[in-house]
Amino acid sequence: MSDSPRATDKPCRECERVPPLTEFHRNRRRAGGLALDCKTCAAARSEASRRKQGGVPQRRSPTPVGYLRRRYGIGQKEFDQLLAEQGGVCAICGAAEPQHVDHDHRTGWVRGILCFNCNGGLGQFRDDQSRLAGAITYLRGTTWQRVLIHPGVYQMCSPTRGRPPSPSS
Template sequence: MRHMSDLPGRSDKICPDCKRLLPRTEFHSDRRRTGGLAFYCKSCANARSEVSRRKRGVSPQRRSATPVGQGLKWCPDCEQIKPLADFPTIRAKASGRHSYCKPCHNDRSKEPAQRLYGGTREYHLRRRYGVGQKEFDELLAEQGGVCAICERPDPEHLDHDHRTGWVRGILCFNCNGGLGQFRDSPMRLARAITYLRGTTWQRALIHPGVYQMCSPTRGRPPSPRS
């Protein structure tokens, strides 16, 4: 049963914990609840949060020693007050921003990868493709250290079958992107080859060691410049 103070448009609300009738500004926003406000007032919610943190063995929440103005936010890691734009966005929090600023947030994201895998590169390969840098280097050595398609040296992109996840080879940026644009479809690639052969000047062998340039079979020449 909804309390009358929870109805939209009311200017005050009763906190069921401290039993006080308080302005709606004394409650955190909560889009999931009717009326858009949290169940408990800010002071009671903070007290309950601290009790829960102590039971779970979590260290007390740190707060800024100086007041934080409108449009600003304090980062607990670097202990600096920064504009809200310096914090990553997140829909799950009422403030719409992460607790840590972007540099600190990125460092925290890299820490598990460094600790568990020795670096973000190994973490990325293991998480997405199921192989590590060792397997990557072995596969590249089997290809002679070049892209499996254009043979450009030192390719860096691991190609895989998006349907099965099977690793296929190491490609350069352009070849890997090209396969993706053609959606890994041999039929589309074959049609592209047919299209290029019909619209591009070709060098045809007419005698041993003698070639002749043949014009496209379809298409139209560019308009003469005015």
């Protein structure tokens, strides 16, 4: 008998064992369709990576410690401190439990902790104050408002653009 591996045998890159093929995760990007490491070695490498990043699994934490440090230069302590200074709510709208670090894209400085919508809104306006001011002007100009014209009598004030609200709204 020969000691050469069969076509169905695959050595693990990490431990160099030759476990059954069912002990490898599937990976369509690899030529053989399987991962290079056995499931046991892959799990050990994943656990070591978790410990290196502060022991917090990335899937369970909205702001993993390693990510905060790499991306914004702050740790969990600074994140919690910022959140406490804001009263535990979004710095813009006051929504509970904000999870997104807002930073200035030019300087990289962290400004606060925001909810998903406020953080995305600032990003859509590219942190440009003139764009935000233009949006406020637009909203004011297209919002119909009740105006008191006589005690107890109101009239809908005509905006600069837009249509009157439908009777059902």
